[in-house]
Amino acid sequence: MRFRLNGKQVDVRAPAMKRLLDVLREDCGLTGTKEGCGEGECGACTVLLDGQAVNSCLVPFGQVRGRSVKTIEGLRGRHPLQDAFITEGGAQCGICTPGMIMAAAALPPNATLDQVRVGLAGNLCRCTGYMGIYRAVKKAQGSGLKAQARTRAKAGTNRTQKAAR
Amino acid sequence: MLHGRTIRSTIPCGRIRSINLTSDPAGFTVVDYRSIPGRNVVALIADDQPCLAERVVRHYAEPILLLAHEDRERLITAEVDVQYEPSEPLLDPLRSPNVFKSIAIHKGDLEAGFARADEIVEGEYRVGHQEHVYIETNGVIAVPGDGAVTVYGSLQCPYYVQKALRVMLGLPAERVRVVQAETGGGFGGKEEYPSIVAAHACLLALKSQRPVKLIYDRAEDMVATTKRHPAIIRTRTGVTREGRLTAIDIDVLLDGGAYMTLSPVVLSRGVIHATGPYRCDNVRVNGRVVMTNTPPNGAFRGFGAPQTQFAAEVHMERIAERLGMDPVRLREMNALRAGDTTATGQVLGRDTSALAVLREAVARTDFKRRRREMRGTRRGLGLALFFHGAGFTGSGEVRLASKASLELTERGARILVASADMGQGSRTVHAQIVAETLGVPYEAVEVARVDTASVPDSGPTVASRTTMIVGGLLERCAAEMRRTLGRLTPREYLKRHGPIVITKQYEAPTTAVFDEDTYTGDAYGTYAWACDVAEVEYDPVTYEIRPVHITAVQEIGRALNPMLAAGQIEGGTAQGVGYALLEEVVMRDGHMANAQLTNYAAPTTMDTPRIDVVIQERPYRHGPFGAKGLGELPFDGVAPAIANAVRHLGFDVRALPLTPERIMNAPPVRKPK
Numbered sequence: 069m070r071f072r073l074n075g076k077q078v079d080v081r082a083p084a085m086k087r088l089l090d091v092l093r094e095d096c097g098l099t100g101t102k103e104g105c106g107e108g109e110c111g112a113c114t115v116l117l118d119g120q121a122v123n124s125c126l127v128p129f130g131q132v133r134g135r136s137v138k139t140i141e142g143l144r145g146r147h148p149l150q151d152a153f154i155t156e157g158g159a160q161c162g163i164c165t166p167g168m169i170m171a172a173a174a175l176p177p178n179a180t181l182d183q184v185r186v187g188l189a190g191n192l193c194r195c196t197g198y199m200g201i202y203r204a205v206k207k208a209q210g211s212g213l214k215a216q217a218r219t220r221a222k223a224g225t226n227r228t229q230k231a232a233r
Numbered sequence: 234m235l236h237g238r239t240i241r242s243t244i245p246c247g248r249i250r251s252i253n254l255t256s257d258p259a260g261f262t263v264v265d266y267r268s269i270p271g272r273n274v275v276a277l278i279a280d281d282q283p284c285l286a287e288r289v290v291r292h293y294a295e296p297i298l299l300l301a302h303e304d305r306e307r308l309i310t311a312e313v314d315v316q317y318e319p320s321e322p323l324l325d326p327l328r329s330p331n332v333f334k335s336i337a338i339h340k341g342d343l344e345a346g347f348a349r350a351d352e353i354v355e356g357e358y359r360v361g362h363q364e365h366v367y368i369e370t371n372g373v374i375a376v377p378g379d380g381a382v383t384v385y386g387s388l389q390c391p392y393y394v395q396k397a398l399r400v401m402l403g404l405p406a407e408r409v410r411v412v413q414a415e416t417g418g419g420f421g422g423k424e425e426y427p428s429i430v431a432a433h434a435c436l437l438a439l440k441s442q443r444p445v446k447l448i449y450d451r452a453e454d455m456v457a458t459t460k461r462h463p464a465i466i467r468t469r470t471g472v473t474r475e476g477r478l479t480a481i482d483i484d485v486l487l488d489g490g491a492y493m494t495l496s497p498v499v500l501s502r503g504v505i506h507a508t509g510p511y512r513c514d515n516v517r518v519n520g521r522v523v524m525t526n527t528p529p530n531g532a533f534r535g536f537g538a539p540q541t542q543f544a545a546e547v548h549m550e551r552i553a554e555r556l557g558m559d560p561v562r563l564r565e566m567n568a569l570r571a572g573d574t575t576a577t578g579q580v581l582g583r584d585t586s587a588l589a590v591l592r593e594a595v596a597r598t599d600f601k602r603r604r605r606e607m608r609g610t611r612r613g614l615g616l617a618l619f620f621h622g623a624g625f626t627g628s629g630e631v632r633l634a635s636k637a638s639l640e641l642t643e644r645g646a647r648i649l650v651a652s653a654d655m656g657q658g659s660r661t662v663h664a665q666i667v668a669e670t671l672g673v674p675y676e677a678v679e680v681a682r683v684d685t686a687s688v689p690d691s692g693p694t695v696a697s698r699t700t701m702i703v704g705g706l707l708e709r710c711a712a713e714m715r716r717t718l719g720r721l722t723p724r725e726y727l728k729r730h731g732p733i734v735i736t737k738q739y740e741a742p743t744t745a746v747f748d749e750d751t752y753t754g755d756a757y758g759t760y761a762w763a764c765d766v767a768e769v770e771y772d773p774v775t776y777e778i779r780p781v782h783i784t785a786v787q788e789i790g791r792a793l794n795p796m797l798a799a800g801q802i803e804g805g806t807a808q809g810v811g812y813a814l815l816e817e818v819v820m821r822d823g824h825m826a827n828a829q830l831t832n833y834a835a836p837t838t839m840d841t842p843r844i845d846v847v848i849q850e851r852p853y854r855h856g857p858f859g860a861k862g863l864g865e866l867p868f869d870g871v872a873p874a875i876a877n878a879v880r881h882l883g884f885d886v887r888a889l890p891l892t893p894e895r896i897m898n899a900p901p902v903r904k905p906k
């Protein structure tokens with residue numbers, strides 16, 4: 069079945085009813101996505117499906133046909149959130165972290181603390197008490213805006229260059 | 234690789250009549266107790282728990298049979314028919330005649346103390362089980378070798394697992410290798426239980442001669458693994474009209490579950506902390522932990538102290554209510570000070586901070602004024618003063634005789650310890666201690682993987698001991714290495730003199746003595762002190778209590794890494810919020826009826842209030858750079874602070890969790906006479 073995985077077109081053979089979580093971990097070798105409950109309660113398995121945070125343990129593989137899936141590996145360790153989770157104590161044991169970061173990546177830019185709380189309400193963390201996570205999200209949102217502005221500027225130059233050619 | 238599965242009892246108590254694999258047995262590896270090469274026990278304190286049940290089962294979800302198969306689907310759907318002869322289970326700890334351990338603490342003259350009292354306040358306090366909810370469930374992979382086995386697992390105490398495997402497999406230590414995999418949370422839940430998971434995986438691996446992966450799903454993890462001990466605590470206190478405690482008489486009953494596990498040690502910490510951080514010349518604490526036909530309870534952050542200090546602090550609040558006294562004043566008057574003696578007669582040192590944390594918490598939250606202003610509103614404010622002894626109790630550390638090693642490398646040093654980092658950041662803090670002491674940059678210090686084949690036994694990763702005790706050993710290693718190096722850089726030294734590894738073993742810091750027969754003396758090297766203030770809001774329609782804000786003032790000797798220290802306090806506080814308000818293990822006929830995250834509610838972002846952390850530092854003479862143990866302290870006081878805030882709203886609550894049902898049925902707090 070064809071779908072986009074972390075920006076690349078892929079073709080993966082797996083039963084349509086297999087959980088996306090298992091397809092990612094077992095068939096695609098992407099073990100960054102974690103299982104904490106298998107029943108949609110903990111959010112450790114959060115990935116982005118067409119940009120929306122979903123619990124991959126509840127998504128049958130058949131549903132991703134032709135769609136775009138982004139996992140923690142897709143952020144390539146370079147997303148401002150990843151850095152901020154390290155420096156602000158957003159991760160302790162780290163098991164909730166990939167899901168937490170994916171859920172945080174789906175938050176609106178400049179989210180208020182209340183929006184962050186609601187947006188992350190489906191992601192359990194038993195270690196941090198969430199305070200470090202809020203600090204990390206806040207920090208990343210600050211630096212993320214700058215980074216986004218940089219990429220936009222770069223993309224802009226590319227387009228102009230292409231147009232010039 | 235094969236997948237493993239555990240077949241468990243479906244009754245709480247009885248005899249096994251027959252066991253039959255009714256599915257097609259092709260491709261299955263099947264193991265029962267007869268395949269155990271060594272002794273059929275999970276070696277810990279008492280060897281009372283079988284690795285696999287033989288003829289009788291003593292609790293629901295007790296392991297009986299193990300299966301492994303290449304195909305996970307076939308494994309999960311395989312059917313095993315177990316026939317039992319059930320017998321009447323013992324579920325009420327109050328009626329249990331089987332006592333695993335009892336402990337008595339005596340200080341002074343109880344009768345004389347009560348005779349001097351103007352008021353006597355009595356009460357019973359109850360707390361239930363609590364589930365760890367580490368987000369990564371228990372799991373190991375066992376790889377068989379030639380008459381040997383290697384285990385990779387999510388675990389806190391590699392050497393506990395190794396010992397259990399040695400006994401169960403009848404193999405010498407060098408043939409049993411235990412490697413800690415990155416561990417997704419532990420909180421005590423991976424202290425003793427992984428020995429069982431590892432034992433099962435090893436049996437399957439040795440029989441099939443293939444690697445076996447045994448990972449619990451959430452439901453199995455919740456139903457089968459250990460929980461925090463439920464407790465019933467009865468307290469009787471004598472107090473003068475002015476508020477001085479003259480006598481404290483406490484009875485502690487813990488429900489241990491079907492096997493002993495670590496219950497005696499949990500009880501020990503529980504009774505030692507049972508008076509709370511208060512001075513009183515006349516004390517009696519009687520504790521016992523008993524057997525019931527329920528899954529065994531075990532280690533969980535706080536280890537007995539949260540249960541007894543919940544009772545102590547709610548009781549203190551009731552004393553203040555009875556006397557019509559300001560609860561802060563009552564605590565100030567009785568708080569332990571340097572030079573005072575604890576219930577076991579330990580004379581407290583200069584780093585005793587009960588008053589300091591109390592005053593700071595009260596000042597920061599403007600406690601007295603805000604409490605007055607809230608009267609008659611839907612907001613309540615409460616506090617709890619508490620303490621926690623770090624390291625093993627009594628002579629535990631001396632008996633453990635832990636070791637830590639430091640190996641010189643080209644750039645600096647490599648740490649060799651068995652401490653498992655499961656999120657607390659011990660690798661970081663250990664490396665900081667070594668870098669600072671050795672005088673090299675932090676980046677020049679590596680931390681070896683926790684692997685029994687290469688690291689010494691630094692004792693278990695428990696009891697808030699990893700920074701204070703193991704970190705202390707590393708500090709000594711690094712200091713000696715620095716002396717050995719003299720003016721040479723590590724590289725120069727290696728070139729001239731070759732490799733060095735320095736190993737240090739625990740030595741009791743002073744003449745600290747604890748008498749386990751009389752329960753007197755220095756129970757811990759030192760204590761960390763804390764005061765939590767909780768603000769809650771109550772919904773008069775749903776009876777829900779919403780935590781609004783918690784201020785946690787904690788004196789921890791020295792915060793070696795303030796960010797990680799704050800993380801421990803915030804995380805421990807959030808777990809305490811769950812214990813106080815949400816987390817209820819519903820036991821039905823001896824088994825957990827709500828073994829799902831859907832109906833066992835660990836706090837989400839929406840349930841967790843704002844937490845303000847205030848760290849105070851009064852260095853402990855024998856801790857590395859003055860550090861005391863920190864991991865457990867933050868948990869101990871949250872539930873009583875919240876309960877006392879609920880009492881401030883007028884509800885006489887004495888049991889956890891404070892669910893709407895409990896609030897609805899709570900009698901009103903009685904006004905002072």
Ligand code: FES
Pocket residue numbers: 102103104105106107108109110111112113114123124125126
């Ligand atoms: S594993 Fe998917 S929500 Fe918990």
Ligand code: FES
Pocket residue numbers: 158159160161162163164165192193194195196368417418656
């Ligand atoms: S960091 Fe451990 S569960 Fe979130």
